[in-house]
Amino acid sequence: MNFRNLAFLFAVVSLAAQEEIGLPSWRYYPHEEYGAMPQNWHFTQDHKGLMYAANSMGVLIYDGVRWETIKVPSRLVRSVAADDTGRVWVGAYGDLGYLHTDAVGNTRYVSLMEFVPDSQKKFSDVWSVVPTAHGVYFSTRQSLFVWNGRAMKIFPGDYGWVSLIDHTVYAAKNKTGLMKADGDSLVLIPGTESDADNILSIFPWLGKLFFFDGKLGLLSFDGQKVTVFSPALTEIFNREWANRVAVLPGGEIAVSTHRKGIAVIDSTGRITRWLNTSTGFVTDDVKNLFVDREGGLWAALENGIARIALSSPSSYFNEGMGLKGTVESMCRWRGRLLIGTGSGAFTMRHNRGIQFEKIPDIDGQCFDFLNAGDAVIAATGDGIFEINERVRKLAGYRSAVIKRSTANPNIALLGLKEGGVDYAMDDNNKALVTD
Incomplete structure (x- = not known):
């Protein structure tokens, strides 16, 4: 094939x-x-x-x-x-x-x-x-x-x-x-x-x-x-x-x-x-x-x-199912499957079979996801985005990886081309806008 x-x-x-x-x-x-x-x-x-x-x-x-x-x-x-x-x-x-x-x-x-x-x-x-x-x-x-x-x-x-x-x-x-x-x-x-x-x-x-x-x-x-x-x-x-x-x-x-x-x-x-x-x-x-x-x-x-x-x-x-671009990342959030590709972020829908819908406003490469509880944080080539009922850009960092700190669960670690950066979340796992 x-x-x-x-x-x-x-x-x-x-x-x-x-x-x-x-x-x-x-x-x-x-x-x-x-x-x-x-x-x-x-x-x-x-x-x-x-x-x-x-x-x-x-x-x-x-x-x-x-x-x-x-x-x-x-x-x-x-x-x-x-x-x-x-x-x-x-x-x-x-x-x-x-x-x-x-x-x-x-x-x-x-x-x-x-x-x-x-x-x-x-x-x-x-x-x-x-x-x-x-x-x-x-x-x-x-x-x-x-x-x-x-x-x-x-x-x-x-x-x-x-x-x-x-x-x-x-x-x-x-x-x-x-x-x-x-x-x-x-x-x-x-x-x-x-x-x-x-x-x-x-x-x-x-x-x-x-x-x-x-x-x-x-x-x-x-x-x-x-x-x-x-x-x-x-x-x-x-x-x-x-x-x-x-x-x-x-x-x-x-x-x-x-x-x-x-x-x-x-x-x-x-x-x-x-x-x-x-x-x-x-x-x-x-x-x-x-x-x-x-x-x-x-x-x-x-x-x-x-x-x-x-x-x-x-x-x-x-x-053919709507999933465009090379797959970079995946995340399960509230029962939904999110896929990050070189063409953006997509979510799986069931409508007479499986189809993928593009998540709006995320158009660049989506390298990684972090399940933050109330939302998903996406690390992309165009910045850091929060995804829940709507999409919100949190920062302009171009990040290829985002992980929760094992030392402090309220801190997310971003991997940048120039090095790393700490990114804070509050006690309710909501991302704090720091940019």
């Missing part, structure tokens, strides 16, 4: 500071680095830890150092999924199959189209692939294909997402409801009947089964009926063109959107943070999300790939 020209603050997040979570770090992979098309659609990880990405030019394989592209006849790959043996199954435009690696390590794509009847070969994108112990499911808007290793079983219909949850296969049949695999059949789960026609994710969360529809938003199923999780979120998702959901290790979910990047949502339905260009992320158009075994969040982007360290205990704040 490139931090040049960014003023950033590295903050260690503790349980006591959950409301001060900033941006996670991430690693961005532009298409020039991996050597294929910019657009990516899906991810999987095999038992060896190798990452696979569904790309508009084929399947990308990444071992942590080197990228490799495996071509498929139709070029455009929409979905990939690794099974327990490490075999990677592939869903492409008008094609489906798997990757095969020979004895000398060469990998190629093997199509299963010869097992699809001619009357069923005219399908478009395979949006999801789910390998199970009983077969591999490939979902399209025309049919659901199930490969058992010998033959292809076909369920005609408009199918959205397919997921394997607790050894059970769930398939979303658009304009019908949620289907469940029962032997060689698919049966409609009572209570899930729905007009949803664009189901994009199915996942377990909060002890319930959730599915995400492009128009209706997050829907939960408690075993009896389907309910909208949050009408407010539905409005946001519709406006920002939300598409996929990933459950994060900490119990939150991440939702990708085409217009506003990634939203992280807690169990109450509150958006705890956005990752998009306004907060310094590389793009607003995110196609899909995947959590790897180390807890990293992979984002399939309109123009590249990113791995985001959302589960890391550290985060940072940048210029």
